Amino acid sequence: MRRRDERKRETRQALLEGALALMSEGKALATLGLREIAREAGVVPTAFYRHFRDLDELGGALADNVGLALRKAFHEARLTARNSPNDSVRAFLAYVRANPHPFEILARERVAAPRAVREAIEREIRFFVTEFANELRAFPALASSSDVDRALVADLIINIVLLHTGEALELPKGSSTQEHELIDKVVKQVQLILAGATHWKS
């Protein structure tokens, strides 16, 4: 019960990665077919049922993956740059560039996926916003703000970063100029938001 279990896990992973691969070619989760995913994973269609009841269940598993990646990216960004939200954003974006797949899904399926998956993703994002709002205490200008205000700022920053993350992942592979422009824009917008946060009380 070890070689067998491990092989099973590998096939399951192949199915998830097959779905991810198809999605990063621009296909929406809702348009993926069971046979299509099985084909991509190099497995016969019926094998799918050994791992997931149906496509919705696979969607749920993908949402979990996405949540995990988000937490990792956040953790990374936190380690890299403790005190400057500016560097945090850059570190976060660097992580995203190194692991683009889950973020494409996050940005796209967040609004487009079937309800259940969308809600799972939204839950992940909310959790992430809460965590980030706490982090913002360390930012001197926001130390004395109310929790509500910090949540507002965190929500704003994360949404804007995720939105532009989705945009960045749309860019053709070679276009690093456009990519830098986009990152500059995001960094400036985050600075602007933080500037606003220090001069604004609800």
Next chain:
Amino acid sequence: MRRRDERKRETRQALLEGALALMSEGKALATLGLREIAREAGVVPTAFYRHFRDLDELGGALADNVGLALRKAFHEARLTARNSPNDSVRAFLAYVRANPHPFEILARERVAAPRAVREAIEREIRFFVTEFANELRAFPALASSSDVDRALVADLIINIVLLHTGEALELPKGSSTQEHELIDKVVKQVQLILAGATHWKS
């Protein structure tokens, strides 16, 4: 050639509205079928071909509709509240609530639609951002900013409003409390952005 033409236009409209109706039930454009749309429009599947070469062409027509709605909403917001961006946002959101369909599509298909449609929508949004950036000249604190900075602020505000517009349209029909909370949040975030814009130079 008048009654006939008009009837044809009506059928075309029925197809577009059928697609819109299906989409506001949560279906993504990419998952809509030709037969499904024809059924919704009360017309035989083959009649579709009298109006559109294929589903992509219908997608393009929908993108045009969306762009038009966006311009109208903007015009409305501008008329209602000339000088306060605050009231502008409220007027914009009021228009959205009165004409939700195109905005659901805008918020969702912007990231999820097939490439061609997505690009058409993105073009509309960019046009809209430019127009709004010009409007921001009238806002005293931004009168002396550079064009680039105003564009940055416009981009930020429009993206955040559109994102939450999509969120608002997800809410169940009766929940006006949540709706007001959401609107409050957006208004506050816009205020915060404007506060930031007045205290920040790139």
Next chain:
DNA sequence: TGTACATCAGTGAACGCGCGTTCACTGATGTAC
């Protein structure tokens, strides 16, 4: 260690279904005289 049996991940044939698309049609509307 060797043998006999159990498990179960992956296979491959078969099914019914809705899809997009083609085609020849029909009958109301439009045009020419």
Next chain:
DNA sequence: TGTACATCAGTGAACGCGCGTTCACTGATGTAC
């Protein structure tokens, strides 16, 4: 105005195709003795 012909939006039958799902199977891996 009336008649004879042309147009063409919408119809309905037919097609081939890929889909999700079922089922009995096989053969490698695991378990018990």
